[in-house]
Amino acid sequence: MPRLTNRLHERFAWLIAEGMDRKAAYAKLCPHVADPATLGYKLYRRLDVKSRISEIQSEVHSRALMGIDEKRDRLRQMIDGEIPTKVIRRKDGSEEFVYDMLGALIADAKMAGEFDGSKAAEKDPGLSVTFRVLRRNHPIPPREWVERAGVPEIVE
Numbered sequence: 001m002p003r004l005t006n007r008l009h010e011r012f013a014w015l016i017a018e019g020m021d022r023k024a025a026y027a028k029l030c031p032h033v034a035d036p037a038t039l040g041y042k043l044y045r046r047l048d049v050k051s052r053i054s055e056i057q058s059e060v061h062s063r064a065l066m067g068i069d070e071k072r073d074r075l076r077q078m079i080d081g082e083i084p085t086k087v088i089r090r091k092d093g094s095e096e097f098v099y100d101m102l103g104a105l106i107a108d109a110k111m112a113g114e115f116d117g118s119k120a121a122e123k124d125p126g127l128s129v130t131f132r133v134l135r136r137n138h139p140i141p142p143r144e145w146v147e148r149a150g151v152p153e154i155v156e
Contacts, residue, residue: 078104
């Protein structure tokens with residue numbers, strides 16, 4: 001498919017193919033509009049724009065250093081907590097590892113095309129997410145922390 005004749009549509013397709021959500025892409029291209037979410041949604045739903053986005057994505061994926069399967073495998077390891085999602089290196093030489101499993105899940109869903117950043121999931125009353133937040137030095141860590149770290153379990 002050749003480039004889109006409308007420059008706004010072509011640039012929008014490139015921004016979406018690069019991973020930007022519809023509202024942010026439209027707001028970047030047309031900062032003066034009152035409702036970029038609606039206009040971005042309408043532009044995204046056009047068949048010529050959708051086909052151009054998929055063409056750009058397939059071309060970019062074919063040139064990528066890491067294949068899509070490798071990326072999804074790396075995300076799976078991040079979701080499982082095998083590798084950190086972020087490493088913070090301090091000036092004193094110490095390192096802090098961040099395990100953002102929810103961020104990795106969202107990235108994997110976006111890569112698979114299951115999640116487009118819209119708020120449609122928020123409208124489903126049957127959908128709920130529950131988090132159990134514990135301090136880093138919790139006196140009784142969950143069993144999966146103990147098993148992942150390889151520390152022998154304490155039996156009383």
